[in-house]
Amino acid sequence: MELLKKLKEVGSSIVPILVLVALMHFFWIPLEEGMLSSFLIGGILIIVGLAFFLLGTDIGLLPIGERIGSASVRTKNLLVLLSTGLIVGIVIILAEPNITVLQEQVASVNPSISTTLMVIMIALGVGIYLMISLLRVVFHIPLKWIYLGSYTLLFLLAAFTSQEMLGIAFDSGGAATGPLAVPFIMAIGLGVARVQKKQEESDNFGYVSLALIGPTLALIVLGLFSKESGTTLLTTVSTPVAGNFLSLVEASVSQVVRSLIPLILLCVVYQLVLLKMPIGQLIRVAVGFVYVFLGLTLFFVGVNGGFIPVGYQIGYAIGTLDSRLLLLAGLVIGSITVLSEPSVWVLIDQVQDITQGHIRKSIMLVALAIGVGLSGFLAMLRVITGLSIWYFVLPVYAIAVLLSFRIPTLFVGLAFDSGSVSSGPMASTFILSFAIGSSVAVGGNPTTDAFGVIIFVSMTPVVIVQLLGLLYKHKQAKLAAQKGRT
Amino acid sequence: MNSTLLLVITESGKADMLMSIAKQAGSTGGTVLNARGTASSSLLCALGLGDSHKEILLTLVSDEVKDQVFAALSHAPHAKGLISAIPTMLTEQGRDATEGWDLVNIICPTGYGDDIMAAARKAGAGGGTIVEGRGTAKEDDIAFFGSTLVAEKELVLILLKKGLADRVLSAVSNLPCMQQKGSGIAFTVSVQAFTSLGA
Numbered sequence: 001m002e003l004l005k006k007l008k009e010v011g012s013s014i015v016p017i018l019v020l021v022a023l024m025h026f027f028w029i030p031l032e033e034g035m036l037s038s039f040l041i042g043g044i045l046i047i048v049g050l051a052f053f054l055l056g057t058d059i060g061l062l063p064i065g066e067r068i069g070s071a072s073v074r075t076k077n078l079l080v081l082l083s084t085g086l087i088v089g090i091v092i093i094l095a096e097p098n099i100t101v102l103q104e105q106v107a108s109v110n111p112s113i114s115t116t117l118m119v120i121m122i123a124l125g126v127g128i129y130l131m132i133s134l135l136r137v138v139f140h141i142p143l144k145w146i147y148l149g150s151y152t153l154l155f156l157l158a159a160f161t162s163q164e165m166l167g168i169a170f171d172s173g174g175a176a177t178g179p180l181a182v183p184f185i186m187a188i189g190l191g192v193a194r195v196q197k198k199q200e201e202s203d204n205f206g207y208v209s210l211a212l213i214g215p216t217l218a219l220i221v222l223g224l225f226s227k228e229s230g231t232t233l234l235t236t237v238s239t240p241v242a243g244n245f246l247s248l249v250e251a252s253v254s255q256v257v258r259s260l261i262p263l264i265l266l267c268v269v270y271q272l273v274l275l276k277m278p279i280g281q282l283i284r285v286a287v288g289f290v291y292v293f294l295g296l297t298l299f300f301v302g303v304n305g306g307f308i309p310v311g312y313q314i315g316y317a318i319g320t321l322d323s324r325l326l327l328l329a330g331l332v333i334g335s336i337t338v339l340s341e342p343s344v345w346v347l348i349d350q351v352q353d354i355t356q357g358h359i360r361k362s363i364m365l366v367a368l369a370i371g372v373g374l375s376g377f378l379a380m381l382r383v384i385t386g387l388s389i390w391y392f393v394l395p396v397y398a399i400a401v402l403l404s405f406r407i408p409t410l411f412v413g414l415a416f417d418s419g420s421v422s423s424g425p426m427a428s429t430f431i432l433s434f435a436i437g438s439s440v441a442v443g444g445n446p447t448t449d450a451f452g453v454i455i456f457v458s459m460t461p462v463v464i465v466q467l468l469g470l471l472y473k474h475k476q477a478k479l480a481a482q483k484g485r486t
Numbered sequence: 487m488n489s490t491l492l493l494v495i496t497e498s499g500k501a502d503m504l505m506s507i508a509k510q511a512g513s514t515g516g517t518v519l520n521a522r523g524t525a526s527s528s529l530l531c532a533l534g535l536g537d538s539h540k541e542i543l544l545t546l547v548s549d550e551v552k553d554q555v556f557a558a559l560s561h562a563p564h565a566k567g568l569i570s571a572i573p574t575m576l577t578e579q580g581r582d583a584t585e586g587w588d589l590v591n592i593i594c595p596t597g598y599g600d601d602i603m604a605a606a607r608k609a610g611a612g613g614g615t616i617v618e619g620r621g622t623a624k625e626d627d628i629a630f631f632g633s634t635l636v637a638e639k640e641l642v643l644i645l646l647k648k649g650l651a652d653r654v655l656s657a658v659s660n661l662p663c664m665q666q667k668g669s670g671i672a673f674t675v676s677v678q679a680f681t682s683l684g685a
Contacts, residue, residue: 002537059537067597070638194620195635278663280601287533353520 002058006051013339014050018043020336021310029317035310041245042306045298050342053295057183057346060288063281064267065184069191071274078138081192085134088188088266089127089211093119095263097255097296098178098425106168113168113226118219122172125218129210130185136206137192143206143412144404150213151397157220165223167389167452172219173212174423174454179296180259182343182421185211186350204354205413208347212420212458245305252300256293264289299342303429311430312437319441326380326438334376334457335369337431341424344368347417355410359472364418367468371461372422376431378460379453383439389452396459403466411469419462427457489574490552491544493589494559495521495615495643496567496683498539504562505543511558512551517544519617521643524603526613531604540567540615542643546574556679566684570645570677587677588651589643592658593619594670596638602658606644609657614644639670645680 021039025031031039072084093099099122103115136146158166189207196203267285271277277285318329338344348364378392404412435450444450492513494504501518508516519542525531547555552571559569570589590611592602599616606614621637646654651674658664658672 002539003535055535063597074635076635194638277597278601278661280604281597284600 003051003055006054007047010050010054010340010345011047013345014043014047017336017340020332021314024314029314029321031310031313031317035313038245039306039310042302042310045245045302045305046307046340049295049298049300049302050340050345051295052291053179053299053342054345056288056291056293056295058288060285060292061180061183062187062190062346063288064270064275064285065187066191066194067275067277068267068270069188070195071191071270073192073195075274081134081138082131084188085131086127088184089130089214090123091262091266092181092184093123093126093176093215095259095261096176096178096181097259097300098175098181098428099172100255100259101425101428102168102172102175113165117222118168118172121218121222122176122215125214125216126176126181126211127214128218129214130188130207133189133207133210134192137189137196137203142409143202143416144401144409146206146210147213147404147412147416148401150210150217151401154213154217154220155394155397157217157224161220161223162226165219165226169216169219169223170389170393170452170455173214173216174420174458175428176215177208177212177343177420177423177458179299179342179424180263180292181211182208182424183346184263186346186417190350202409202413204350205410205417207417208420209413209416209462212416245301248301248305249297252297252304255300256296259296260289260293299425303425307426307430308433311433315434315437315439316441317437319438323384323438323442326384326442327377329434329438330376330378330380331373332376333431333434334379335373337426338368338372338422338457338461339365341422341426343421343424344418347421351414359414363468364465367464368418368422368461371419371464372427372457374464375453375456375460379431379435379456380438382452382456383435383444383449384442386444386449389455393455393459396463400459400462400466403463403470407466407469408473411466411472415462415465415469418465419458419460422461423454423458427454431457488549489546490549490678491546491572491574492552492555492559492569493572493643494543494545494567494569494683495523496541496543496565498541500565500567501541501543504559504565505545507558507562508543508545508547508555511555513545513547513555515545518542519544521615521617522599524600524614524616526607531600531607542615542617556681560681560683562683564684568645568680568682570681571679572675573678586648587680588646588648589675589677590646590651590654590672591675592642592644592670592672593639594642594664596640598663598670599640599642601661601663602642603644605657605661606642606654609654610650611644611646611654614642617641617643645677648676 018040022036025036068084068088072081075081099119103119106113106118107115132146136143185207190204193203271282318325348361351359351364352361381387382389382392432450432453435453439445439450492508494501496504505516505518521540521542523538523540525535525537545555556569556571570587572589594602596618603614617640619639619641621639644654655672655674664670
């Protein structure tokens, strides 16, 4: 049965973290009393939650997203298609739970920034870039040119924008591509591609990574007009507490309900005006939404009650032991946590489907694990040395954009997309709290050194997957050469 | 020389293994399609718990090796599913038989498959398999900025005992969502041989 299969799949990706932390607890760094048990309970909640979430996206989110995408193209009205892009982009950001989390983080660190204005800008950024993605597919513009243009513009503007906005801008892109936005945006893209006769595999990708550029650009533009506030940033971070799962349920339920309502309203409007799906299909989609609700709620309870506090603890403990060990720990934790990102599983499933099994799940998982492992390493390097984020972000994205001119087109969008999906709720909770904990331990400034880890998580996989594409190209060339000889 | 189309529906990931068995037994090649199996219980289906990823293996074999391949496939280890043989030329025997099995094919717009299965179940069918496809272009093709738009279709496959097929067909064609002109087509094919795999 599908639910059992998902449980097994997700379980096998989360259990390694549970085992790793348990081993560390018994042989190396003992955690505080009761921490391990709440971590393990959290892990189980996350496994069950993810399984339900994936089942729900399969029968609810993905089908309706695809229908909305294809129905909009079918109207043969460019205006309808573009306004679908804009509206879906804006609504999905209002719905995305990751954005709510970011809003709270920013408000606690820097009260001088208006978070309402910030969310409006992020929503507009995603909406406009979703429109650009749709235009790109309709007019067949290669993705690499859009990446080149967008990132050039982004870095040019970034040189002039206010420094405090910069870190938030980079992280907002990572947050915008969270567990609700990724499957929905990808589904819209699939739907649009599906009704076109000349289907290109590469047309299915690129939506998510462009949705990551949008908010970053929008906030950098916002930063151009806002003056340096000059307020001192808060440098103290409250230590998160473990356990307390019951009290977290209520908060998680209301958070997830608040997220899903705009999305459901959007689907209802499209069903009444454009889709007109038969009743059986409607029931399925509705049940899917119920599963998504259940899954996300369990996931957030598990993450907040178990993973965030333990991540902080481990980071702090290792940091006080020996800061050099942090580099190794960053590598290991990065490569293991990416396997438990919900959106990563959605992406690799679709990759396997779209490429008809040529790019298998295991290969993508290994590539992403290596990529995010490297991110963890680099992020820890930054926590220890306090180097500016520029030394890391600029060269990596420069390499990524240049590489995109040398590899098969399919891999361009795929690579940028895998980067964006890697930075999901797991990165913004477990890895970020690990970074904050270690930063506090080595005596650094967590707001400048630890934040920004999300953008790290979403940039290294881009390069790694592109290298995978380069390898694939050479292999194909070799095969062709062999065939030519015989 | 007559040939027979062997249609195997099995769990996801098993089709390649079955194809190699078929090749050893004399088949020359085949095609694998991705499909979605629907549950035989209405409740599980409504809860979305009954779906499973399936693979369909189509292989066309000459009548000389047909029985050999069929036997090899039906004794394949570690695979669950069903296998049916469909003659490509109608024989007298196939047309008049009152016993045996029919394969019902329904082609409908994407998204209607589950409603069709629900109606089919009420009329006595068990489970079914849904394959995604696209309609090939008609003359009055619609173009949108240089790219031709195609219709998304689903193909619903249901294997039934002879006699049930008519009831299922009429139940499906009476569905409210199938009343509009051009909603889809349905037809049955007589199946020569049928067996369950891994039962």
